[in-house]
Amino acid sequence: DKQLSAELIQYLDTHSPEDTTQDVVELNGKNYLVSSVKSTYLDWHLVDVIPLYQILKPISLSQNLFYTCMILLLVVGISASILLYRNVQYPIQKLIKGLRRVEQGDYSVRLHSKNQNEFSFLFRRFNDMSHQIQDLIENVFHEKIRAREATLKQLQAQINPHFLYNC
Structure with a gap:
């Protein structure tokens, strides 16, 4: 030129x-x-x-590639965070809420899961445990009622002969 x-x-x-x-x-x-x-x-x-x-073309190309990778990593990181929250944190919070309700005395609580994973296994075991605790408490309650009824019948049986004798 x-x-x-x-x-x-x-x-x-x-x-x-x-x-x-x-x-x-x-x-x-x-x-x-x-x-x-x-x-x-x-x-x-x-x-x-x-x-x-x-001279600057390869540098700017590397710079653009770097920014693209950073944006891609940010998107992947946010996606991984959302997936971890939805698939791990949320079921753990659900299990903790169920345990707190059981601790307060509500044994009728049941947890359900849409997915078939480790948390659904834990939820089934939690449901079995709360059902068994509820059955045991009901059995103890019924036994107490039967024991009181038996005590009342025994007292009535003691009172009836005395009443007849006194009459």
Whole structure:
């Protein structure tokens, strides 16, 4: 390019290069990296001109790739967090709420799961446990009632002969 060469020669004439230089120069409306090295044997300067966008293109490509990867990692991280919350944290909270209700004396609580995983197994075992506790408490309650009825019958049996004897 003759026009580019003319502008480069004009630049080099106004800025006398030292032994070794590297400058970013605007030539022909574009930025170029101008490198020059002085030859000690010939007393000449070896000049290399490279468009700046050619040097920066791989860097900007790597930068764009880095940003893309960071955004992708952010999306994957958020997705993993949501999945962990939904599949782990939520069932654990559900189990804790059920245990608190059992602790307060509500043995009729039952937990149900839509998925077939480890938590559904825990929920089934929790339901079995609360059902067994409810049955045991009902059995104890019925036994107490029967014991009171038996005590009342025994007292009535003691009272009836005395009442008949006194009459």
